[in-house]
Amino acid sequence: MTDEEMELYLEAGRIARRIIDEGAAMICPGRSLLEVVESVEARILESGAEIAFPLNVSLNADAAHDTAAAGDDRVFAGGDLVKLDMGVAIEGRIADTALTVDLGDHAALVEASSAALDRAIAAVRPGVTAGEIGAVIQTEIEGRGFLPVANLTGHGLAPYQIHTAPTIPNVGISGGAVLEEGMAIAIEPFATTGSGRVSDSPRIEIYQQTAVKPVRLPSAKRILASVRERRGMPFSRRWLDQNRLDLALSTLVKNGIFYGYPVLHDVPGSFVSQAEHTMIVTADGAIVTTA
Template identity: 80%
Template structure:
């Protein structure tokens, strides 16, 4: 990786870390979800960077992929556990980072995912396998009395691409990808009081263009024109003109032009915490690009 690329990753990481922590301070009982999501996304754009994916803001047993809808009337309540997961892109170089905001009673669960992240980062260097990182994450979370979410993973990052190889599991596996110098990766442990697996809700607010095909429907064409500048990075339904948006999205999904990301949840009544950093593998370890401090 060239010096200028590393500098872009580092600058994206600085913006992401600042924004994530400023955003976390906005999450308080009674506050509007829509107001907080719009506010955090605006903070990213004010820096001149791009939003790499819509701000993920997921409640309680929901682990990932929720965000505000247009006209969202939800508010935060005491006792909620909120995951904030944000992405910043500078010339396509992405910083992906997350934390959990505890609105009451979840200290140990929040600490579990954060400690698992630290333990995995301490192992990162060329030659280490993704399976070893997963084993460290699993041991840390289970040692604290919780379960890792087995079917969510960390991932590689590439220009304008949020999820590339290697996959970084949150449980121990034999082998897995071998880390190499110059890789950009996001490690994101999830700890849960629930089943340790997530499944899809009916709710989908985040989409991504995965193919280029001709479309006839004018409202579908409008969406494709609007998202062209995203270069394949995910977008939110909330960012689109709302007239005929459901018809347009369903047409594009059926045609294989778009992929939807349903909200992922563990069992009702459970709580999930998340922590995430982006890092670049170096000759003797790694640089954490999204470190706050």
């Protein structure tokens, strides 16, 4: 990684840290979810950066991939556990960070994911395996009386790509990728009071273009043109022309051009917390860009 590329990652991280804290401060009972999402995304663009992916706002048993819909009338309520997951990009270099806002009495659960992240970061260095990082996360969360979410993982980052190798599990596994100096990675422990596994819900608000193919449907062509500048980074259904949108999206998904990210949730009545930082692996540890 060059010095110039490192500075892009660091600047993206500084912007992400500031704006996610501002977003967290906006969350309170009665506040509109859509208002928070639109405000945070606008602040990213006003900073001169790009939105690497739509702001994820996932409530309670939902762990990831939710965001506001167009005209969303949901409001935050007392007792909610709110995950904010943000991506900021500068020239494609991404800062991916998340935190949990507690509107109830979930402090111990919030601390479990946060402490697991701190322990994982302390373990990062060249030569350490992803499985060893996962074991550190699992031990910390289980030691606090909760379960890690076994089928959600951290990941590598590359220009304009939010999920690349290596995969960083939240549970101990044998082996796994070996961390190398210069890698950009995001580690994101999830702690849950539920089953320790998430499944797909029917709700899909976030999409990503995964292939380039011709389409005939005019509304599908319009959507493809509108997301071309994303260069493969995810986008929100809310950002698109709403005219004939359902038909266009279903056509693009069916043809393998778009992938839709279902909201991921644990069992009903459970609560999930999340913490995440982006970092660059260095010779003797890691530089956390989003701290």
